Amino acid sequence: MLGLLSSRANRQGMNIAIVACILFTTYAFLTSTKVGVGEHKTLLLDWGRYNFTQHKLMLGVYSHLVVIVVGYVASLFFPRPDIDPNLLFSGWRKARRSALRVVTVVLVLLCGVRGFGQQPEKVRFTYEEGKAMLDSIASRYHSKKEWEERKVELRSCVLSRLGLSPLPARPGSKPIVTPWRRFDGYEVRECSDRDPSRGICEWVVVQAS
Structure with a gap:
């Protein structure tokens, strides 16, 4: 999870975090688990007030927190890794916003969609509105030739609005x-x-x- 959320996390920091998580889990297990026969059960390791007294289901939650916090802090002491931004959650969000903007631009060019200039996530349509829009677009073209001519114009407009004119090298x-x-x-x-x-x-x- 830390690797998806932060570009600062690295292999060395995560190794340290895994070791810290193992030590914490061992401590929590030994100081909260009783063994014995009948009523004569004792803790494997009794540290008194420092025993792990939380519910055992919380052990998984705390273990994840230990890995995330220790992993991030430990990673600060080592060089930043060279990571593809597309592998991060922030990169996915950026790609998603770009895809939504492409859809918005195409709709604007086709039929003047409302809300252009807003954040793409805020442009929403009901099923009826979307169907009416698509029917309106379909009614503008009565042959393949008409659509092919319009497609050339749309392509140049889309590329221009997205800053892709001229296109990068193939x-x-x-x-x-x-x-x-x-x-x-x-x-x-x-x-x-x-x-x-x-x-x-x-x-x-x-x-x-």
Whole structure:
């Protein structure tokens, strides 16, 4: 969990945290577990007022806290690791916001969606509003030729608004494309980059034929 939340965590700090967690768990187990026969049971290790007296279910909670706190503090004493931002929770959030902004831009270009300029997460539509919008878009094109002409304009506008004009250089590696997977009413295939450092992965969803 610490590795997902912090770019400062490193292998050395986590090793120290694991050792600290083992020591804490051993202490809690020995000072809270009684052994013996019948009523003559004694603690494996009795430290008096310093015994672990919490419910045993809390041991898992405290162990996680020990790993997170000790792991982060210990990591500060070692060099910062070189981590792909896409592997962090913050990177996932950034990618999600970017994807939502792409959707917002496309909707704006198609039919002037309300709320452009707001945070993408705040742009919401009911089922009826979404259906009416899609029906309105579909009614504007009566042939494939009309749509192809409009598609060229939309593509240039989307790239311009997203700051991708001109496009970056095309990577030399070929993408990984999975076979189509059939579901109830639709099909899905995954396309991803062979270079994991770029963290590019897309899903293509089409209506089942």
